[in-house]
Amino acid sequence: MPSSTPSLVSKCTVFPDRNSTIGDLKLSVSDLAMLSCHYIQKGCLFNLPPGSLPFHSFIPLLKSSLARTLSLFPPLAGRLKTDSDGYVFIDCNDAGVDFVHVTATGFFIHDLLAPPDVPESFKEFFAFDRKVSYCGHVSPILAVQVTELADGVFIGCSVNHAVTDGTSFWNFFNTFAQVFRGVDNISKVPDFRRESVLISEAVLRLPEGGPKVNFNANGPLRERIFSFSRGAIQKLKARTNNRRRTGNHNGDVINALELTGKQRNDPFQEEDRIVRSRVKSAVAETGEISSFQSLCALLWRAVTRARKMSASKMTTFRMAVNCRQRLEPKLDQYYFGNAIQSIPTYASAGDVVSRDLRWCAEQLNKNVKAHDDATVRRFVEEWERNPRCFPLGNPDGASITMGSSPRFPMYDNDFGWGRPVAIRSGGANKFDGKISAFPGREGSGSVDLEVVLAPETMAGLESDSEFLRYASSFLL
Template identity: 65%
Template sequence: MTSSTAVTLVSKCTILPSEQSSLSDLKLSVSDLPMLSVHYIQKGCLFTRPPFPITHLISLLKLSLSQTLTHFPPLAGRFVTDSDGYVYISCSDAGVDFVQASATNIFIRDVIGSIDVPDHVKEFFPMDHTVSYRGHFSPFLAVQVTELADGVFIGCAVNHSVMDGTSFWNFFNAFAEVSRGVKRIVRQPDFTRNSILNSNAVPKLPADGPKVTFAGDAPLRERIFSFSRESIQTLKAKTNYDGEINVVELMAKWSIDPTAEISSFQSLCALLWRAVTRARKFPSSKMTIFRTAVNCRNRLQPKLNPLYFGNAIQSIPTYASAGEVLSHDQHWCAEQLNTNVKAHNDVMVRKLIEDWEKDPQSFPLGNFDGAMLTMGSSARFPMYDNDFGWGRPIAVRSGRANKFDGKISAFPGREGGGSVDLEVILSPETMECLESDPEFMQFVTVY
């Protein structure tokens, strides 16, 4: 089955908010503006088939999307750039796209049953290859509902300069709440723009808008690696206690600084960093970079509202040569990540803002010298906390947006309890080596 014939477009329409917006224009922040050069976010959930006709589902989702947009008026707007070069979200009620598609020759097992993520999953998402700058002319949001033989996939594409992953999943879960009849959504977004993220800097943009900074046609493999709660606990214990580490010294260190303990997620990142570095077969002198996206809402002083709407993320690079990564143990690699993340406090957030204001550029996303790993999304996002009326999702998947060799996305495991799924994008030869790496694969749960 080829992806070009797997999914058929049934209909497409524009959905308007059920109530007119009274929200004033929102100026893009120093965290929003760099995203003008990246693709729309493409994330969605796989569900079992609802116990009512698809026609009823489509009508329900159109109505609930219209009602949800009244809580998220920026999503129904467009970008406007003024004469000084400042970019705003105009909450103009211009509407969003709603796409109905059919793939009744695809079963749930065809989506989640193979080792690699199948190509047809990419067809479950609208607005392929759309760069966020296009929000001047195109909707910020498109929802695609794809009917499968025994299930339904609800996929969203959202402009990345309008929101980050935190805001995305708040919207997606609110959409689900409204669909199952909740009259007032629990987590109302915060649209205030009164923090250090607001700036008078004007980004340097080409006349026809910025372009993505990575090749979109490179041969890649995409696989979901699952890690159970028990496996991650074992990995965390190994990271913190194994080798030449003095447990007594560690306990004393943690009593002074509890954040000195290596977290489960940092342990997992270190495991991947070491394994991919081995798989890439670099000379020991080759500098590698592990880049992590961090949420700045709780790092700033004063803190931002956890439901701040927009982007409030920065990227933290951790550098180490291939020789350092592979000659040291798991604890050393994880400690480098831990030290960097811990140091990313209010002072560091403000410094990066000041640095960007001196040279306001689009975000350079990609793997420019073949030695980078870029971790996005978060295993803390409530990706399975959405029930549109007939049960929780079976799986979370993403589209082809912003994917390149070394791009990793963290998802919570469906069973919860600290389990994690990593969506890993690598060159075919690197992926093959990773799959045969016993140090890495011993922690992977194979279903």
């Protein structure tokens, strides 16, 4: 790797180009639970095509585009505040966001993507490293860092996790790219209404000075990106559903429909709601286990084997689910804020490694299918009886937490330089067993998993024959 280190060129505050007309927004149950989490850190790596403008010419254009985008997302330019009763709000006061310009021309894109492990350098491509979301009372809710590389650019966004979840985060990022390209008609307008069961009268009592992360953020870890092609995913799903890929007509139809539904992350395909409806109907009728649940089951088995735990040890696989369309009445699909809940699935290490792949996938599938409106409301009621921040981490050494989603439109962020080469994250919210799912760059239902594990567990995963039958390293 190059020996040079990133160097700060400039830092400033960017304000919305229009005054906010939105009042205070009360944090929801899902928002409040994230006050002890780090800011979300996700970014896009781009090639700069030959003949592009000099890099310094992009900076004022990015700032002005950000200012226009903030006018569409006023909460991001605000600050958190707590009233005398203990309720926490977003004050949409146009206080502005941080914009940071960094140069790191000692780094080439290939240098960053070639090593098997994700380089520590990516942590330097984000502002607000390991900043806790409660700090949004005094710090900006958003920071954008633009890092100039030898042959490309990295745009990294750090956003307060008590203000956004992944759906809201990527809607902002996509809109920022569209505004920069000069798109006038922004179709994915965020919905700031606070009218659902997620808005509670319960008060979260916090310690003086605010909450802290409840995991060791400095433990020894390794991080790798494993890629799963369309073909590998189809083979895995066919195996999970105990059939040959060509031996079940209904299964083949569902595979095709599910794949088409996922292609809304592929810039060469348009979103088709009718297709997704047919997918859900077909899956319900046949009891099919989805591609993603199949992939999660594969990971659960491989990581559990690598941890070499006793058969009686209870393991946990947590999956974050979007509650927007699970609630009745449904929330707007672009509801701005956190609308997520964590579904835990429990099984002994002995069962996970000795039973077949389908059994593991079925445990996940049952919990996801059961998470309906009544379950969402029950989770809210349980939180109201005991308001608390989300206990992120892996205290017993037997947990896996799956975050993000391969359905997020990460590769739709085209600033005029073409699609991103890769998606990467910073050092936020990382611990042994933290997994993040990204769409594969090739689209068509491919998936990348960002896997963070203890070094000895990663070594076991790297030699797991079942896992390696389907996974490959990220390739440029």
